[in-house]
Amino acid sequence: MYKIIGTGSYLPSNCLSNEDLSKFVDTSDSWITDRTGIKQRYFVKDELTSDLAVKAGLAALENANLTAEDLDLIIIATTTPDLTFPSTASIVQRKIGAVNAACFDVQAVCSGFIYGLSIAEGFFATKKVKNALIIGAESLSKLLDFEDRTTCVLFGDGAGAAVLTEKTPEDTSGLIRTSISTKGEFTDLLKTDGGPGLSQSAGVVHMQGQEVFRHAVSNLKKVCLDLLAKEGMEKSDIDFLIPHQANKRIIDSTAKALSLTPEKVIVTVDKHANTSAASIPLALDWANKQGKFKKGDILLLEAFGAGFTFGGALIKW
Numbered sequence: 279m280y281k282i283i284g285t286g287s288y289l290p291s292n293c294l295s296n297e298d299l300s301k302f303v304d305t306s307d308s309w310i311t312d313r314t315g316i317k318q319r320y321f322v323k324d325e326l327t328s329d330l331a332v333k334a335g336l337a338a339l340e341n342a343n344l345t346a347e348d349l350d351l352i353i354i355a356t357t358t359p360d361l362t363f364p365s366t367a368s369i370v371q372r373k374i375g376a377v378n379a380a381c382f383d384v385q386a387v388c389s390g391f392i393y394g395l396s397i398a399e400g401f402f403a404t405k406k407v408k409n410a411l412i413i414g415a416e417s418l419s420k421l422l423d424f425e426d427r428t429t430c431v432l433f434g435d436g437a438g439a440a441v442l443t444e445k446t447p448e449d450t451s452g453l454i455r456t457s458i459s460t461k462g463e464f465t466d467l468l469k470t471d472g473g474p475g476l477s478q479s480a481g482v483v484h485m486q487g488q489e490v491f492r493h494a495v496s497n498l499k500k501v502c503l504d505l506l507a508k509e510g511m512e513k514s515d516i517d518f519l520i521p522h523q524a525n526k527r528i529i530d531s532t533a534k535a536l537s538l539t540p541e542k543v544i545v546t547v548d549k550h551a552n553t554s555a556a557s558i559p560l561a562l563d564w565a566n567k568q569g570k571f572k573k574g575d576i577l578l579l580e581a582f583g584a585g586f587t588f589g590g591a592l593i594k595w
């Protein structure tokens with residue numbers, strides 16, 4: 279199995295506060311802050327998702343003391359690929375020179391990074407890879423309708439990455455368990471209105487916010503409690519919750535269900551907004567760089583997104 283040996287992240291330079299948005303959208307800092315906890319977000323100008331992924335990926339490789347040529351696998355979780363094909367992972371491979379890596383994208387929207395961690399489990403279990411780079415990267419701003427204030431205030435762009443390496447028999451750190459699920463009956467509650475099957479544009483985000491909120495809260499609680507139960511672990515065993523950063527109220531509700539005090543919950547939604555598949559690795563890298571984790575800490579990562587997809591990962595740091 280694998281352990282995480284490096285993290286990295288990247289945000290575009292164009293930062294917009296809620297105040298900035300309110301100059302061209304009918305909204306306010308107080309509405310956005312009260313309902314979501316978001317204070318600002320970053321939007322790409324000229325960069326592509328692969329550019330964000332390259333910067334986050336190289337930072338993670340540096341943190342792990344590996345080179346691109348050491349990689350056997352690159353998985354990019356994204357719902358905003360540069361092109362319909364080839365995969366953004368193939369483009370990143372070319373840009374960083376990871377010539378030995380097999381590369382593909384995962385499209386599980388906001389749960390994509392958790393899906394990536396879960397898929398990687400199989401590659402390590404069957405000893406097909408020694409080193410893998412899992413990146414969550416998004417340019418969500420390209421799917422936003424800036425005349426729809428119910429969605430455009432919620433999202434941001436960015437990328438985060440983690441380097442995974444095969445555990446040695448002596449390693450006590452590493453992945454404990456992942457869980458991934460999908461409820462396809464709810465695809466209409468959060469979706470774009472375009473894409474190659476429908477039109478020549480990728481479309482824009484449409485969401486039934488209150489319904490999504492309700493499903494997120496109930497499914498995330500279940501995912502987290504099920505993961506603990508399957509490992510015979512208690513809520514008190516969790517040292518840090520690293521949730522998908524969609525909404526502070528959803529995060530608070532999961533933290534409450536797990537009886538976690540605020541110090542144990544990593545929150546970056548105020549700084550990054552909802553960056554979809556990038557949100558967990560961005561939060562993970564932020565907390566790692568803050569020196570929050572110590573060896574042996576139990577981390578619980580969880581995500582919920584369009585699809586509906588959801589899942590979690592228990593990791594011993």
Ligand code: COA
Nearest residue numbers: 305306309313388427428431487488490491524525582583
């Ligand atoms: N600024 C100001 N007012 C806004 C607004 C904005 N950006 N967006 C909506 N409003 C208004 C609405 O028009 C509505 O006004 P009305 O009562 O006059 O009709 C009012 O605020 C309440 O809207 P509502 O949609 O009921 O708000 P809400 O409390 O459900 O909050 C969300 C909206 C989107 C913040 C909330 O539903 C949510 O967080 N949902 C989950 C979204 C999410 O996380 N999605 C991603 C999952 S991966």
